[in-house]
Amino acid sequence: MVTGGAGFIGSHLVDRLIQEKPNKIVVIDNLFLGQLENLEKAKKNFGNLTILIRDASIFSVVEEIIAKEEVQTVFDLATVPLPTSYVQPRWTYENNIRIVLNFCELLRQDKFDFYVHCSSSEAYGTAQFVPMTEDHPLNPTTTYGASKASQDLLIQAFDRMYDFNFFIFRPFNNFGERQNDQAYARARASDSNLFSNVTNKYSIQFCKKHGIPIDWKALSEQKGRDLFHIARHQLLSGNKEEAMKNFKRSFRLVPILGKFKSLGGMAASIIGLDLERMARSLGRPTER
Numbered sequence: 001m002v003t004g005g006a007g008f009i010g011s012h013l014v015d016r017l018i019q020e021k022p023n024k025i026v027v028i029d030n031l032f033l034g035q036l037e038n039l040e041k042a043k044k045n046f047g048n049l050t051i052l053i054r055d056a057s058i059f060s061v062v063e064e065i066i067a068k069e070e071v072q073t074v075f076d077l078a079t080v081p082l083p084t085s086y087v088q089p090r091w092t093y094e095n096n097i098r099i100v101l102n103f104c105e106l107l108r109q110d111k112f113d114f115y116v117h118c119s120s121s122e123a124y125g126t127a128q129f130v131p132m133t134e135d136h137p138l139n140p141t142t143t144y145g146a147s148k149a150s151q152d153l154l155i156q157a158f159d160r161m162y163d164f165n166f167f168i169f170r171p172f173n174n175f176g177e178r179q180n181d182q183a184y185a186r187a188r189a190s191d192s193n194l195f196s197n198v199t200n201k202y203s204i205q206f207c208k209k210h211g212i213p214i215d216w217k218a219l220s221e222q223k224g225r226d227l228f229h230i231a232r233h234q235l236l237s238g239n240k241e242e243a244m245k246n247f248k249r250s251f252r253l254v255p256i257l258g259k260f261k262s263l264g265g266m267a268a269s270i271i272g273l274d275l276e277r278m279a280r281s282l283g284r285p286t287e288r
Ligand SMILES: NC(=O)c1ccc[n+]([C@@H]2O[C@H](COP(=O)([O-])OP(=O)(O)OC[C@H]3O[C@@H](n4cnc5c(N)ncnc54)[C@H](O)[C@@H]3O)[C@@H](O)[C@H]2O)c1
Pocket: 003, 004, 005, 006, 007, 008, 009, 010, 028, 029, 030, 031, 032, 033, 034, 035, 054, 055, 056, 057, 076, 077, 078, 079, 080, 081, 095, 099, 118, 119, 120, 121, 148, 170, 171, 172, 173, 174, 175, 180, 183, 184
């Protein structure tokens, strides 16, 4: 099951999951920002895709779907994003937390087997040191960021109490086809840092298309954040040397928390992470 599967990253994940030939895929999305057309390709390529326009923050809804569809693995990407948190801070927080609480409760009751949760670098807030590592302090600057940090802490607390089979990953900025105008790019339009080291033509086209000002000076001088192209699984950068440096850094750019069994490795490879390598580079064991 993929929550937020009609959204930007979720729909690409569905496309990728299809390659694993699962028995079935169930998408839950309330279409707050998701769009059914994002799943058109998936519908054509996979006969057993069930799309449910439902609210994952309602416990009884998720409980019923998990039982009825015999869900084994949950990829949880449903989220109300950062910009909304400026206008509806409480609702953003509540929506995001409720979704995670629902899955924690159902995992505790053994209603499904494995929980993959998508967090965000926003849980860290502004970098206090770089490269940012898993143990960078959680210092969110928005209620969206606070919801992402709280989600992670909740899952870890449940795990300590009930021994969960889970993992959490915290991506930094992604962009690509199906990117939602109302999600990240818009909110960060004033943050020239976001695009500061992106000299790739796709990113520049993307900025132009969405009216995001490009800080050309910063672009040539600074080394800011990297962007991850979600469909192509590429970290973008200007030149080859820089790209390699960024590629190496990317193992730090997607900090992961959790306990991995073989399914964890499979799930990580599906979302484009080299889990083994990443865990090694972070000095972490990959098995329990
Ligand atoms: N895009 C990025 O750069 C980025 C960076 C870091 C982390 N993330 C994380 O990646 C995940 C996916 O984000 P995205 O960029 O694809 O955003 P998105 O808005 O395109 O997708 C989120 C989806 O969740 C759905 N949703 C929201 N509340 C829901 C609810 N209660 N029930 C059912 N569906 C609901 C929305 O309709 C939307 O389709 C999120 O967890 C986000 O925090 C994204």
